[in-house]
Amino acid sequence: MKLTLPDNSIRELPEGSSGYDLAKDIGAGLAKAAVAIEIDGEQKDLHDPINSDCCISIITIDSDKGLEIMRHTLTAQVLARALKNIYSKSFLAIGPTIDNGFYYDVEVDEGISVDDLQKIEDEMHRIIKTNSSITKKLKSKKDALKIFKSLKEPYKVEIINESDQKDDFQLYYQDDEKFIDLCRGPHLPSLSFIGSFKLTKVSGAYWKGDSENKMLTRIYGTAWNNEKELDKYLSDIEEAQKRDHRQLGKEMNLFHFQDEAPGMVFWHPYGWTIYRQLQNFMRQKLEDSGYLEINTPLVVDRKLWEASGHWDKYRENMFITEIDEEHANEKRVNALKPMNCPCHVQVYNQGIKSYKDLPIKFAEFGSCHRYEPSGTMHGLMRVRGFTQDDGHIFCTEDQIESETGKFIELLSGVYADLGFKDFDIKLSTRPETRVGSDDVWDRAESSLEAAIKNLGYPYKIDEGDGAFYGPKLDFVLTDAIGRDWQCGTFQLDFNLPERLNAEYVGEDGNKNNPVMIHRAVLGSFERFIGILIENYAGKLPFWLAPQQVVIASIISDVNDYSIEIMDLLKKEGIRAEADLRNEKISYKVREHSSKKVPIILAIGNNEKNDRTVSIRRIGSNNNNVLKLDDAIKEITKENSV
């Protein structure tokens, strides 16, 4: 048979030869490094027989694919076996690879904590030292079921039972055959290929990802080809943690949280400065894009939430208030708004709207409260009280595509200004339960898609993840440790205008419901500021930095000159402070640098006598001496987006 290699060369081998035979035929070095093969794009075990002509490539241990197979074998063959050895009453579930590593889900009676990881690792090392080869046997469904029933592995039995596959279930064995794993493979041909690894954390995870199911114990690990790569990964993680906005928020004195208001931010002066800068920036952008800013009540009677449908569908996430009966004239139940949309419809509904008025775009820096489950809160990224750069576009169906385009342009401009060149776009399409006809959904989804395509942005489709009331686009940014956060959003809504009687008079004189589009660029100020801090590791762009310039005196004789500089900068709208403390300049430089102040002006006798400043920028050890007037001009010029 003819085997076509990736370089298009062809090798002839007898039928039934394996990838290993091919590798040997090419060279001994390759045979030594080969761990699996890929036939017509599908990964197979190295020793699987090949029975016909095909395109084939050999996966070596030092390739990315080889590394992933190694991680897979490490979790499914080694970690799983170690767990069975240590916890005799455990049941294995699944063990896939993930970015940089792997995990294994297992049910155990006794809890496993991080303190137990060392002994599990030790057992893994012991297993790896056997250098066992790994062989595969194909079993029928019946036999596979029998084997895993006798091994008392209920999760494996469930997997086999639920599989459509009839035959050829792949069972992997190590030399002593005392451990059997059901797996779609491929696996390493031998444990000798395992590199360096470390078990990193333990957590709970629901079986099949369903919170109705039992919670299993999940053990995470990371694995690399050698010790050096493992160490690099671990130190990269440590570096990334230094960018954590919660840590930087403390160091830079931006905000805090406390027990009495979980998930609600106490903004400190410096943090609130960032917030205000961002808000002013956004306000200008919205105004430039034709939005009219409004403001609506925080506390609203339940009647409105009943009308909007939130009372039914969203109540468990709402903060509900009652007025103290003793003092109230009437007993009303109110809720803090979790969203601004119903209130925006109320503003829209004042007066009669004509088709000529559309689109109408309202914007609000809307303060919302949502009772988020306790386990989901995370610094500024996921909070219970937050402010959206919210807006609603009331338009006709025909206007959807052009409004989508305008929005993406607005968003990408804002993101670029804030330093985000890369963001992911996700298009969520119709879910199973929904309102509106398929016809309307067809048009809505294709308008959204057409608008992204026209602008040339890559996007991903998330089938069935749309809201019941319409499809949506989500704009996702990534935090310091690689977690994704939805920031911008653009959601079509065919439902709410009808529910809340939003109407316009059409050309024909009849009343119609407009389409409503819920949209946000930043998403929430809280989350976005968290992302900004992490993205810049605290070193915010000059215009956003809470302290922009610190004037640090070297000796007290120059205090008057330092104050003069501060006042001149302040007159230009620069956030300048003077540090006149009786401390050494190196001490002051250290302190202000660690607080990420963009510019430090060191002032001594030389500067005072020559009316100059010595300017030092964050991230640089250079200091340039500039004429005071020039320095002020330069700094002032920098103070814009």
Add this chain to the structure above:
RNA sequence: GCUCAUAUAGCUCAGCGGUAGAGCACUUGCUUGGUAAGUAAGAGGUCACCGGUUCAAGUCCGGUUAUGAGCUCCA
């Protein structure tokens, strides 16, 4: 909400049954020093909260609250 872990000075952490500790920060002296920590002294704590075990509890046990890592959720 679920699993596991954590909670000691403003911050970072040590202490793990027997009189509450360190470094930094803070206050006060001395020091006026040229670009990432000058120096000495002082002050600072109801060891998250509630309960239990014990002659004795930051320390062991249970509960509550909050936080962290995941999981689920985020219309």
